[in-house]
Amino acid sequence: MNAADEVARICQELIRIDSSNYGDGSGPGEAEAAAYVVAQLREVGLDPQVVESEPGRASVFVRIPGSDSALQALCVHGHLDVVPAHAADWQVEPFSGEERDGCIWGRGAVDMKGMDAMMLAVVRDLVRTGTSPRRDLVIGFFADEEAGGVYGSQWVVANHPEFFDGVTEAISEVGGYSVTLRRADGSQQRAYLLQTAEKGILWLRLTARGRAGHGSVPNDENPIVRLAQAIARIDAHDWPQEFIPSVQELLDGLSRITGIPNTGDLEPLLQHLGGAAGFVRGTLQDTANLTMLDAGYKHNVIPQDAHASVDCRFLPGHYETVMKTLKELCGDHVDIDIHHEDISLDSPFEGGLVEAMIAALQAEDPGAEVLPYCLSGGTDNKALSRLGITGYGFAPLQLPADLDFAPMFHGIDERVPVESLRFGTRVLHRLLTSY
CATH class of the missing domain: 3.40.630.10 (Zn peptidases)
Known part of the structure; x- marks a missing residue:
């Protein structure tokens, strides 16, 4: 055998x-x-x-x-x-x-x-x-x-x-x-994706602080609201694109095989990758995705704090820039703790x-x-x-x-x-x- x-x-x-x-x-x-x-x-x-x-x-x-x-x-x-x-x-x-x-x-x-x-x-x-x-x-x-x-x-x-x-x-x-892949003449071409690079990992825990109180009383220091505002800013942030060498070589190769330019809108090119396009889209820029929420313990109680988990992946050389950006997006009332980090x-x-x-x-x-x-x-x-x-x-x-x-x-x-x-x-x- x-x-x-x-x-x-x-x-x-x-x-x-x-x-x-x-x-x-x-x-x-x-x-x-x-x-x-x-x-x-x-x-x-x-x-x-x-x-x-x-x-x-x-x-x-x-x-x-x-x-x-x-x-x-x-x-x-x-x-x-x-x-x-x-x-x-x-x-x-x-x-x-x-x-x-x-x-x-x-x-x-x-x-x-x-x-x-x-x-x-x-x-x-x-x-x-x-x-x-x-x-x-x-x-x-x-x-x-x-x-x-x-x-x-x-x-x-x-x-x-x-x-x-x-x-x-x-x-x-x-x-x-x-x-x-599909070539410009309509014929099929098999291509193997050899992984040469990895984004870095930042698993972050956001904690918003505020003033606890009764749910019937107006409260301008509600930590849930502060956390929600920070989350909205993070979600709306437009992370700039940057093509590291492995990504650029992939795009160039796809363009050569398919005949589709790799300038401007990349979606027509990436769609040739099928399900693998999701992996590639995630490498065109840094990303920060909300994954978990935790706040409050009773319907009529405003809690003292609120928490969220963020899965952030950064391109090689981007660690400091990403952390600085996230701190700015979180604002004064939301702290960032690193749960786990690893290199690119x-x-x-x-x-x-x-x-x-x-x-x-x-x-x-x-x-x-x-x-x-x-x-x-x-x-x-x-x-x-x-x-x-x-x-x-x-x-x-x-x-x-x-x-x-x-x-x-x-x-x-x-x-x-x-x-x-x-x-x-x-x-x-x-x-x-x-x-």
């Missing part, structure tokens, strides 16, 4: 393990998923290491020696946690791993147990066949990515940097998947690893285009960058033109085609044995 033959089974079995991350420590944790990964690795004779930042918050690592000790090591990493799923909203039970219509359905199929399965399948095949990669491979499965990596990648980097000795580059989510990333669309990723894709899909893009979200590559490791998003999938793939990240009815997993496994195998 080769790697492509068992990737679907591994994906299904991983999905059936509920590793939901609620972000407040109340979820099941990653221990069961980590134990599954360990069993799959030990079955072929490997001896992985397991570390826990807290009970149940488990991450797994194993190093595969390369044949050329002069080469720097490569880290290939995934995460074992998933965002929660509300079963009533789904067509299938979200932790069933059911195969239907040629796809494997379930929470994590896309984000990112499908890639975890590809990693495991390839590593198992390398060991079974006695195939040595050219360079050392550090294979990692992190906890807690879906809540910022505090109990996963950030903790591992701070407490076990030795796992990454000799590592200079890394690959993980969210990139390497295909979109189908911007890696070059060039070099040996990029060339190897492109070659591996085009070997399996001749004639395909490969374009860079910036992710509006974030990955565990942020934590690894603190060790000087350059990270890319490369979870290769050749997708049907009619599958609206990108919205499945954290979405309902998440699923991945079996043939896409098999394709990605072949591409990943090529990359890890040739680079």
